[in-house]
Amino acid sequence: MAARNKILLLDDDEQMLELYQALLEQLPSRPEVQVCSTGARAIAMLESEPFNMLITDLRMPKMDGLQVLAIVRRKFPELRIVVLTGLLDEEYRTRAYAQGVEMFWQKPATAEDIQLFQDCIESMLMRATHTQEGFRGVQSKSLVDLIQLECLSRNSSVLNVSRGGLHGKIWIQNGEIFDAATANLAGEEAFKEILSWKSGNFEIHPGDGSRERVIQNSYQGLLLDTAQAMDEAKTPVDATAELPAGVVTGLAALGRFEGVSFVLAIPPDPATPVDSWSLENPMDVANWARDAQARLARIGTSLRAGELQVAAGRGWHDSWALQAHELKGLLCVGFRPTLEPEEVDQTMKHVFDKWAS
Amino acid sequence: MGLINKIGPGRSGMQRLPSGAFTVDSQGNVVSSTVPQWVPEGLVAQIGQQIVAIFKGAEAARLPFRELRVQYEAFRITAREMRGGAIVFLSPKAAMDAIGPVS
Numbered sequence: 001m002a003a004r005n006k007i008l009l010l011d012d013d014e015q016m017l018e019l020y021q022a023l024l025e026q027l028p029s030r031p032e033v034q035v036c037s038t039g040a041r042a043i044a045m046l047e048s049e050p051f052n053m054l055i056t057d058l059r060m061p062k063m064d065g066l067q068v069l070a071i072v073r074r075k076f077p078e079l080r081i082v083v084l085t086g087l088l089d090e091e092y093r094t095r096a097y098a099q100g101v102e103m104f105w106q107k108p109a110t111a112e113d114i115q116l117f118q119d120c121i122e123s124m125l126m127r128a129t130h131t132q133e134g135f136r137g138v139q140s141k142s143l144v145d146l147i148q149l150e151c152l153s154r155n156s157s158v159l160n161v162s163r164g165g166l167h168g169k170i171w172i173q174n175g176e177i178f179d180a181a182t183a184n185l186a187g188e189e190a191f192k193e194i195l196s197w198k199s200g201n202f203e204i205h206p207g208d209g210s211r212e213r214v215i216q217n218s219y220q221g222l223l224l225d226t227a228q229a230m231d232e233a234k235t236p237v238d239a240t241a242e243l244p245a246g247v248v249t250g251l252a253a254l255g256r257f258e259g260v261s262f263v264l265a266i267p268p269d270p271a272t273p274v275d276s277w278s279l280e281n282p283m284d285v286a287n288w289a290r291d292a293q294a295r296l297a298r299i300g301t302s303l304r305a306g307e308l309q310v311a312a313g314r315g316w317h318d319s320w321a322l323q324a325h326e327l328k329g330l331l332c333v334g335f336r337p338t339l340e341p342e343e344v345d346q347t348m349k350h351v352f353d354k355w356a357s
Numbered sequence: 358m359g360l361i362n363k364i365g366p367g368r369s370g371m372q373r374l375p376s377g378a379f380t381v382d383s384q385g386n387v388v389s390s391t392v393p394q395w396v397p398e399g400l401v402a403q404i405g406q407q408i409v410a411i412f413k414g415a416e417a418a419r420l421p422f423r424e425l426r427v428q429y430e431a432f433r434i435t436a437r438e439m440r441g442g443a444i445v446f447l448s449p450k451a452a453m454d455a456i457g458p459v460s
Contacts, residue, residue, distance in 0.1 A: 281418065281419055284417070284418040284419065285418050285419075285420055287418065288414045288415055288417070288418035288420065291410075291411075291414055292411045292414060292415070295407040295410060295411055296407070296411070296427055298403075298407065299403075299404050299407055299427075299434070300429045300432070302400055302403060302404070303374060303375070303400070303404075303429075303432060303447075304374070305374060305429035305430065305431055305432030306429045306430025306431040306432065307429065307430045308427070308428075308429055309428045309429060309430065310427075310428050311425065311426070311427045311428070312425070312426045312427075313415065313420075313422035313424065313425050313426075314422055314423060314424040314426075315420070315421055315422035315423060316421065316422075316423065318420070318422075319422070320420065320422070334420075341426065
């Protein structure tokens with residue numbers, strides 16, 4: 001049975017999140033829909049677990065949607081991105097498309113709009129399901145295969161290749177590679193760079209007869225040289241590749257506990273920087289946490305209630321828990337609102353033990 | 358009295374953990390209370406002020422919340438935000454409560 005598609009929904013409006021989560025969960029493919037209300041949290045969630053699609057609003061406080069898009073496109077080039085916004089601004093639309101979004105939707109206002117939106121998302125998810133490997137449109141074919149096909153067929157074409165925010169062009173004339181270009185490179189260097197991209201999108205356009213031949217090597221020789229260079233490289237050639245899925249370090253590892261929405265480690269020495277995961281304003285929260293811990297400790301002392309063990313808060317959007325470690329300082333952990341207080345306590349215990357160890 | 362002082366040298370003020378609830382307004386003033394009379398009023402007010410300050414600080418740090426649960430070794434405090442003030446519940450942990458005065 002195929003794994004369910006996973007969608008991350010980002011919007012600062014909690015009601016919209018609830019509404020669209022419900023709409024998307026009704027899709028025939030029954031995707032798993034997770035929600036978040038800040039850009040920082042969205043990025044942290046994408047780093048923690050794989051998603052097939054990000055649906056994001058554009059106008060948000062702090063990190064706005066375009067900033068999120070810029071980061072996400074660079075870090076997760078294969079993620080499908082849909083913008084869903086109330087903004088009717090052509091400039092925003094253009095900028096969003098320039099960031100590589102696949103669809104720009106105005107928030108649906110009628111039942112027909114909603115149906116259309118659901119149909120489009122379902123269609124994109126189905127395409128994503130069938131094209132997760134290789135370049136879209138040529139399943140299981142590498143770029144090398146594609147170039148070989150063009151050259152063996154003695155075609156004249158211009159191959160436009162993209163991977164996230166990276167773009168490259170390869171000019172083929174009568175089955176020979178004439179030239180290549182990326183944003184910073186040209187000729188053979190650009191060709192090798194493009195071939196180092198392991199996945200992405202391509203478009204084949206009609207040949208450009210006016211392009212002068214810059215690359216003199218035969219296509220066989222070029223492909224051989226490129227393959228050799230890639231083999232010899234000791235570091236991964238694909239510079240855009242992220243850590244393998246599942247490899248998370250530091251506080252991000254604590255974020256993998258079910259229901260955790262942010263983590264903040266506050267060292268005992270105020271001069272030492274705090275460490276945070278998925279929190280937009282770590283310094284504000286750290287200052288508050290220090291103050292709260294001191295106040296609660298004072299209450300404990302006055303009452304002779306014994307050592308302060310843990311404090312936990314339940315909010316409208318998040319819950320949190322705060323616990324002190326003798327040497328490491330304070331750990332403040334945020335939890336999704338779906339967790340009951342008992343679950344918060346249990347999870348906090350596990351998170352704290354892992355952090356303390 | 359002298360005997361008690363000998364059992365718990367150096368201790369002053371609270372001899373056992375209070376149980377009860379009280380409300381404070383947004384300024385930290387105690388509005389109503391079911392906390393036993395043997396608990397100094399000043400102490401109840403101090404707890405209320407600290408709790409209200411924690412709620413306010415969280416809001417300023419953009420981490421607003423409506424309920425606070427604090428666990429000490431022998432005591433539990435639950436507080437709910439109430440229009441800028443709070444209602445605060447004080448409860449000794451059951452086992453410790455059965456023992457009686459804190460030693």
